[in-house]
Amino acid sequence: MEIIVQKFGGSSVADAGKIRNVAKRVVRTHEAGHPVVVVVSAMGDTTDRLTQLAGEISANPPERELDMLLSTGEQVSIALLAMAVSELGYQAISLTGTQVGIMTDGFYSNARIKSINEARILSELDQGKIVILAGFQGVTIDNEITTLGRGASDTTAVAIAATLGADRCDIYTDVDGVYTADPCIVPNARKLNQITYDEMLEMARLGARVLHSRSVELAKKFNVHLCVRSSFSEAEGTIVVKEQEMIEEVVVSGVTSDKDQAKVSLLGVPDKPGIAARIFQELADAGINIDMIIQNASQQGATDISFTVTKKDLDTTLKTTEQLKTKIGCQSISTDHNIGKISAVGIGMKSHTGIAARMFRALADEGINIQMISTSEIKISCVIDEEQTERAVRAVHDKFELGGASS
């Protein structure tokens, strides 16, 4: 029988009762004859609590020590889950990132997995044990504890599944799958049975928080059979598949929104080679992630460049661009943090025309003004006024007829 990897997020192991439920589910899979490897996050809000504790001591703690601190959260969960499995009469063993040998680079707080030593895991599985691994953490060649970034337990699970050649990697969370839109915004949003890696990747990047985008990249790269499902129900969940495995061809799979963006416009920038490169290199050097970039057509040798960043990066962005202003001869800088971004994602866009027009029509019919547009092969994003975000999501969702029966 092939190995199954099951990953449980923080809300799935938030207290003793929930940990016991996870144990039951894990044991059921084991009983069905599968070797089971479980990856667990820290309990509930543990990571936030630890981060806050660090904040009481230092506004800017050394990242090595922060990783030392935060990695304890997962160590608590794996120990408790191993106890819960053993309480049910089954053999379990918990392993830290160090014990497994989840080898990473030395970029504390955002380390990347370089390799995984599967020997210990396979040896424990051979002995009939359920193996329970700490997500989110790894170890460097120098035996230093690292963490992989917020939400990265998904990445641990997929990396483990890829290394072990697992049959399936099930990501258990507090929702029962990937939806065509956030059900809080669109009441008749429909759960998707299938979604392609690329669509899932766009959705994850665009604010659908069911999966960490790095985990989807990794799953795509190693062709890991990924499934998003609820730890609180028996519902089937959403399977993430390769494009050619997609049974029902859909044009648009989902609509997402993101209100955590701010817009920065550099107005009257000289329209000559190397200016944009300089701007975005300086922003990259300052550690700022840019999302959308738009450059308008040039008029009289000057152009406007607009881009979006996450709200928390706005201050640093402004400091960096103010310093650049005179150096590059930009006339003025304007910002707007009251923006929302809505996106339609779908693999079917590639081969269908008129999708963008249909989305813009939906927004126009609602009287919503579009401030920025950005497109890729499988997504269209529009920046609009923040307070119109929910209405825009509902309008686009309706326009593409994504809804199920109204609930």
Next chain:
Amino acid sequence: MEIIVQKFGGSSVADAGKIRNVAKRVVRTHEAGHPVVVVVSAMGDTTDRLTQLAGEISANPPERELDMLLSTGEQVSIALLAMAVSELGYQAISLTGTQVGIMTDGFYSNARIKSINEARILSELDQGKIVILAGFQGVTIDNEITTLGRGASDTTAVAIAATLGADRCDIYTDVDGVYTADPCIVPNARKLNQITYDEMLEMARLGARVLHSRSVELAKKFNVHLCVRSSFSEAEGTIVVKEQEMIEEVVVSGVTSDKDQAKVSLLGVPDKPGIAARIFQELADAGINIDMIIQNASQQGATDISFTVTKKDLDTTLKTTEQLKTKIGCQSISTDHNIGKISAVGIGMKSHTGIAARMFRALADEGINIQMISTSEIKISCVIDEEQTERAVRAVHDKFELGGASS
């Protein structure tokens, strides 16, 4: 300059403010030119809280997983203390038992240190860093995390001091030294400036909770210069010294009491060779620690054997002895858990006569009946009625004129 090891208990690092204070103290020692190695316990009641969490999952969790769980407590403290030191502008590095290489045997929850790899510690000290180590935890040759038993951070500190050949091992706690008696019971109890290893060992075993007895054994064995002092004041504390270093010869150094004992009597046991050996072997096999043992003179081929165990071991003890009863031909078993033990400890007893008589007289004058007596070269213990314990401590303390000015 010689290395100084400083150990801070859970109450000394109970919250962010206290951790900042510990950081200041550590930095002061570093500033005085000493390479400093700090050993820290888990914050406040963390270990109890984690134990309770485990209890919600399993009444009898696997000890390996309990150690996996509990070792996170110290990992949190070392990370936070390293942050606090670095916030003061000094370089610090936290290290887990695994990272240092505090190698232990595989007896989870009560592991013994086999060796300590000083290379990493020395290399960090050489770089001018303050090294912060997790107490209470170690690692086996198979990379399994172990813990050393409750209160064993003291043992970690002494073992580190012995390995590094440290100049001093300061144990910081919430009292400012070792007292002639518990100041809660005896208001005029006096702080001792000096105490010998052997006296400290007896005091620790007999219920004075300032130091873990294993740490004192180890300090004696490796001649580690041990000092007990308060993390909340600048008071001098109590120095633990070799007998020949003791300046003022005292007869009795302190009076301790312990109400966590229960008495078991096997009545009418055949008085023949091998019976006692059999009884106490079976109890040892059941993992029960016996404290006092008394066998009365034999009458008509039968004798009574009484012994004391900690209250938590009473149930297991009774189960074990009930099974033995018919096998060894014991007539009946009686128990009493309403007992208290008081002890007088002093290196001077060796060379003074009449100490026991003086202690018994003190109890008799108070009308307190003695149920059991046990003596060693440097201590006398008496089992009495539990509710008379405090009165007995005060009487014996007075009799030996241990008190300072009444407060």
